[in-house]
Amino acid sequence: MSQEPTTGDFARFFKPGRVHRQLYTDPAIFELEMERIFSAAWIYVGHESQVKKPGDYFSSLIGRRPVVMTRDTDGTVRVIHNQCAHRGALVVATEHGNAPEFTCCYHGWTYHLDGRLKAVPLNHGYPRDFDLSNPKMAMQPIARVTNYRGFVFASLASDGPSLEESLGHMTTSLDDMIDRAPDGEIEAAGGVFKHAYDGNWKVYFENLCDAAHPLFAHRSSIEASQAQSDDVHSDGSGEIAIRQMRQNGAPYSFWESQVGIWTYPNGHSYLGDYHDDSKLVAALKDPVFRDYIAALEKKKGKAETKRILEVRRWNSNIYPNVSLMSQFQQLRVVHPIAVNRTVVHTYNFRLKGAPEQMFRNTISFANIVNGTGSLVLTDDLEIYNRIDMGLSSEGAEWLQIGRGYQSDLPDQHGGRKGVNSTSEVYIRNMLDAWQGYMSNGHAAPVRAAS
């Protein structure tokens, strides 16, 4: 571990390969995270296909701040604070829709789609210098908004690294999601899951690339699926779910050696894929997937198709709020609510030009990996709750994040690769970024946890 210059008070929460439990339980730390991480980092807001036409809007959050993503009349995607300039009321109260303008329900102030004030009833009663065109009198734009190939990110900080700089090599995971569409275009579709748990937002991210847990934590669904007869009627959706559950039952030796974990600056990481199956969304032997490959080859050629299909990633975590499964067209957005409460929204994407059945397979897959009533996810949610209950104890003050500690391997794209797939390098990597943001307001290259 290299000893970088001391970074304020936050270094005291780390020891080599350990982190203090207070990071996950202290409301004051949570408040600081909202200020220093969620007000500085690039936060994923939504996909441009959620606001297709001028006037379309989609409500979201940056940290706990309500924002609206809109499609302006000139086609630009904008992100503005969902807050009235008059007395601060929430202006847009629905999750999504279409509107020619936004009107606040309290005194009727009306705004253009880009947030500029349009009209104010009774405006003669205001001071003489009251000016509708004053930029302060607006639903305020978010300081920086960048649309990366349709993925819309925003940062409340007016300066700092660009989105591309911040993403670094992780752009390849976003690219992979799009590249997989034969027509080169994707579209958010198929609804949303919103699952909630009593626990800290960080433990969610810390589970997504955890290759050491499925065989144990998901045992009930592994065993139940292994015991399931394939002769029983299925319309195809249950078959996908059951195969996914069985795949979680791969032996430890497989999880350890066959998957791979890569991490990159600013807290990002991805886990390699662990599927070898004939009937999942991305199963080479599935006839639907064969049709898809043919469509891809027709549009992109054989060589490019081969390159695309060789990008095999499970979860790609873009710190601090979005994780995607490009192979399976899933995307999860983490919304911290309180130190011990988190809501996760999960979305699906349709690959334009792919067989329709493939999207239906994506939906079946989403139900089992992201569903609120999933036979798998319910155990993950239980774990998050139990972590929160357990962490209230001072018995184990220093949590272990030391698997693979000091054995990381360099990666050709400027990252660090775990010595094996169950290395906790990606947790240490996120906590390094955490310390950078908390100490300096940006993910400076500190190496506190690692």
Place this chain on the structure above:
Amino acid sequence: MAKKRKPKTSLPSPRRSAPPRSRATRATPLSLDLHRCEQFLQQEARLLDEGKFGDWLALFTADAWYWVPSEPGQDNPHDTVSLIYDDRRLLETRVRRLASPRMYSQEPRSRTSRMVGSVTIEDTDRTGVTLRSKFLMIEYRRNSQRLFGGTALHRLVMAGGAIRIAWKRVDLVNCDAPLDGITQPF
């Protein structure tokens, strides 16, 4: 879309599950009058409350499906995600898992209490009936109590002299809310 008649096993669109208008009531299968249907639903709720999930599963036909949409008025379970969408095979796996001592999300187990009422027969033909009912379910687990409520649609058919569920759709009033994990069938 052409007016092609959907196969019998297809899903009820809100339109199809509406009560038949201006049509004379068709014959109800002998043992499926309203009283018998209500008894059946009460019995189903009781099996679930008592955690007899295997017996509950036995109420379903061999190609049944069980569906809890994620959106109000959701059209089908194939193009939009669902809180639960189980074909018969997955429903069996779900029920088998509910019996597992390693189902950590049921350690400790939930206790539930269901009220079923306002049962109406929405549709009836030679093979069975479609019922609409209202339910409330209290779930208690580990110091906290949750309340679920909504509308259930059951397609009941006669099979081998017994009443069986060919499909069941449960619309929760809060289906699109952020929800903590759901382990108990409704």
